[in-house]
Amino acid sequence: MVELRERRAALLANRRLTWVFGADDPAAVRREVQAGGIRLRVHVPRAPVTSAAGRPIVLAFHGGGWCWGSPEQSRWMAGRIAARTGAVVVAPAYRLAPEHPYPAAVEDCWAALNWVVAHADDLGADADRIVVLGDSAGGTLAAVVALRARDEGAPRIRGQVLIYPVVDLVGLRGPGLGGIVEHYLGGDGSRAEEWAVSPLRAASHAGLPPALILTARFDPLRRHAERYAAALRTAGVEVAVHCPTLATHAYLTLPGISPASRAGLARVVTFLNQVLISRQR
Template identity: 85%
Template sequence: MDAMVDLRERRAALLADRRLTWVFGADDPGVEVREAWAGEIRLRVHVPRGGAASGRPLVLALHGGGWCWGSPEQSRWMAGRIAARTGAVVVAPAYRLAPEHPYPAAVEDCWAVLRWAVVHADDLGADADRIVVLGDSAGGTLAAVLALRARDEGGPPIRGQVLFYPLVDLVGLHGPGLAGILEHYVGPDLSRAEEWAVSPLRAASHADLPPALILTARFDPLRPHAERYAAALRTAGVGVAVHCPTFATHAYLTLPGISPASRGGLDRTVNFLDHALAPRHR
């Protein structure tokens, strides 16, 4: 446990090192970054400068890190660029991490933040009827889970889901470091990996979910997960767009300084969001 906390602190120090902003990217100058709290959950809120003061679309952005590491700061480049280019308010929560807080803590935190954002949409300058959930890696899994839960619980209404190289089936997860992540996340009872809120591919149905953009990469070891989830959504009649750059690997969207593919991924994300979040005439 102490070793994991120490690793988190060292990773946080890396993100805070201004000399490495060329690797991780920096906050967008056209966006104001505010700190807010949903109960005890810290939020990093990206609000575009200028323009409308209300009625903006809302994007809930969930960071990756295998449910054990990570923070909203590691996704600041992507979150800020999305806010600046789409005019959306982007809310990025610091959800609880395993193993101190195993499943379902992260799911419950992200669900609580989604509900909080709907209730506080006016305070955020956002439109509670124009929401997209987005996440990378473990955050992509959480975004997929939120879309399923919102469908099953009658809302909040979600216009789209953007899943960057998600893990969608944790049963029998193997590979360097992955088996350990599974045990940290679900605890000693590995059978919990069969629950759909851990492994969204195992949901009883994928029908009636919002349209999806799924980004993966040619050299991403989790690419089969993305492809299987895209296939499951298509089979259920859900609209899906998949982008798989040839010269990229896992986490490329949070490494703009060393992965040219990150900008192409950002462009596709912005195009999808512009369509999904467009006002609907009544």
């Protein structure tokens, strides 16, 4: 726990390094709202709405191994997505382990999805045009939310953007990874078999929305993204994969030091415009 607190403190301090992590986009307005006990960071484009139905919605889940992180660490990406797609980007501060082990994060992300649907009018948004997005642990949560929405028949998800996701926690090993999994699962490693922990282990991936999966050549978790892309394709899901050759894990949230971040963001924006705009009712 001491190491975890130190890492959280370091991450909080590093968020001030905008030359590394980027800053809010001036073309989007940022505000915070409360959804029950969940804090939501909302990015709204300054540009006028172009659809009578309202703006599309991107629900964005931050990374951090389910143990640290917050929506602030992805503000560079979130603000630019809002500005370049015209979408309302909503980023929840879901509960973190080990204080709040699984399924707390999953339940918070699911609650956030249902909150934006119920409050779409207040957001000036269209509840029928939603994409889930997440990076690293947030990518896992986005995949899980898409699966649950399919299984429950609502809300309708138009697409999923999974950025270097972790899709199978069974036997996950690596520097620091074992401890993260133990924290997230509350010490009960048997739960890694559940699809809401390891979305690769879902009984079926058929009927899921189109996916954009981002990874990187030097990402130690690259095989996760590749395996999930393969599983989706096998199930008949439309999948695009972006894998820059000179990048590693977390590159998309490090625009100050990773040239690949801008190309990755461009791919995300193109995908979002395709599924949110070209497929309107």
